[in-house]
Amino acid sequence: MSFSQLVFAPLSYTGWGALEQLLPEIEKYSAKKILVVTDPSLEKIGIAKQVTDPLMDRGYDVIVYTGVVPEPPLAVGEELVEFTRKGKFELVIGFGGGSAMDLAKLAAVLAVHDGPVEDYLNLTGTQKIEKKGLPKILIPTTAGTGSEVTNISVLSLETTKDVVADNYLLADVAIVDPALTVSVPPRITAATGVDALTHAVEAYISVNASPTSDALALHAIRMIARSLRKAVEDGTDRQARTDMSQGSYLAGLAFFNAGVAGVHALAYPIGGQFHIPHGESNAVLLPYVMSYIRKSCTKRMADILEALGGNKGLLSEEEASYKCVDELIRMVKDVGIPTTLGGFNIPESALEQLTSDGVKQKRILGRSPLPLHEGDIRKIYQSAFDGVVTEPD
Numbered sequence: 001m002s003f004s005q006l007v008f009a010p011l012s013y014t015g016w017g018a019l020e021q022l023l024p025e026i027e028k029y030s031a032k033k034i035l036v037v038t039d040p041s042l043e044k045i046g047i048a049k050q051v052t053d054p055l056m057d058r059g060y061d062v063i064v065y066t067g068v069v070p071e072p073p074l075a076v077g078e079e080l081v082e083f084t085r086k087g088k089f090e091l092v093i094g095f096g097g098g099s100a101m102d103l104a105k106l107a108a109v110l111a112v113h114d115g116p117v118e119d120y121l122n123l124t125g126t127q128k129i130e131k132k133g134l135p136k137i138l139i140p141t142t143a144g145t146g147s148e149v150t151n152i153s154v155l156s157l158e159t160t161k162d163v164v165a166d167n168y169l170l171a172d173v174a175i176v177d178p179a180l181t182v183s184v185p186p187r188i189t190a191a192t193g194v195d196a197l198t199h200a201v202e203a204y205i206s207v208n209a210s211p212t213s214d215a216l217a218l219h220a221i222r223m224i225a226r227s228l229r230k231a232v233e234d235g236t237d238r239q240a241r242t243d244m245s246q247g248s249y250l251a252g253l254a255f256f257n258a259g260v261a262g263v264h265a266l267a268y269p270i271g272g273q274f275h276i277p278h279g280e281s282n283a284v285l286l287p288y289v290m291s292y293i294r295k296s297c298t299k300r301m302a303d304i305l306e307a308l309g310g311n312k313g314l315l316s317e318e319e320a321s322y323k324c325v326d327e328l329i330r331m332v333k334d335v336g337i338p339t340t341l342g343g344f345n346i347p348e349s350a351l352e353q354l355t356s357d358g359v360k361q362k363r364i365l366g367r368s369p370l371p372l373h374e375g376d377i378r379k380i381y382q383s384a385f386d387g388v389v390t391e392p393d
Helices: 020-026 038-043 049-057 074-087 098-110 186-205 211-233 238-260 262-275 278-290 298-307 316-332 348-359 376-388
Strands: 013-016 034-039 061-065 090-097 136-140 152-156 161-165 174-175
Touching: 013 020, 013 186, 013 238, 020 049, 020 136, 034 038, 034 049, 034 074, 034 098, 038 061, 049 061, 061 186, 074 098, 074 152, 074 348, 090 098, 098 152, 098 161, 098 238, 152 262, 161 376, 174 238, 186 211, 186 262, 186 278, 186 298, 186 316, 211 238, 262 278, 262 348, 262 376, 278 316, 278 376, 298 316, 348 376
Parallel strands: 013 174, 034 061, 034 090, 090 136, 136 174
Antiparallel strands: 152 161
16 A cells, blocks of 8 residues: 555553553543453462552542453453443453453443444444443553554454454553562463564564554564563563563554554464463464465565564575564474464364354454465465474475
């Protein structure tokens, strides 16, 4: 295309200690009754109190909702939306991982709409979002999803995933404080980190990429590549945690504006059918999808190699694109994520259903630099099962 449309969340605070801006921002609204949507584990270990206690001390009526589950199914979204409608809340805070934030913005918007969430799904819904909804503040406690700066809410269906997507789902305020990520366990740090990396990589090779999204994506890749292994090894490493939070934020801005493509399209059915965390679903597919589409974006993959810290030297773009795939495989291995579908106990018999569900993700597949049809998708899943990168015949 000859021009690009760029959309960014209206206001963001990023950096160590950014959570201190929560109360001043809430005071800008006339809201008195506030819904905090958070992960149950965050309430259990007391981290949620960093949000709720200052609000309660100021006299706000705060209700904490902890009915959040990883990869939330449609029924969970329906339940929260109904709870929000009945509660007559005036502001919503999403505090936690991507699931908590996705559910919070869904609740904030659909609280002022009629009908079930199902009617607003991208693939099958018939209703349109027409009103902004309640003010919403999103605060990630992991470095990976980018949900705090995107306009989608992802929900699991029976065998795949779908989204509710509209610019009204964008946060009014995003607060990205790496101090909140220090207690995240290594496995979740790894999964969310590779999720962020995938966002940046797919944004950079997207057919909708622009100079702006390119700059965001490449710098995100640099920050994640230099810090993810450190953050997994030592969660108290302040610089690594800061880099990961900032890198995830930049990757979120990049993929919101350029879009993700084949990796996400094929990851959705894996998460839907086998309930594998989204970041791990992306991680296991990333090298295989990138290898398959390599010939359509060799120059950009050479750029990604350099951003990953790989030594391009005197390699040609073709050679560098192969090395880029090797670097992605190494990254996934180094942070302890399985590199084959079998590593997640996904049987070969599941590949046909995965393929039939993957091909339905046309909204996402349309951004791939190499058009991916049913036969291509089947080959990529087979490649990920066999553990051997491949290319089109």
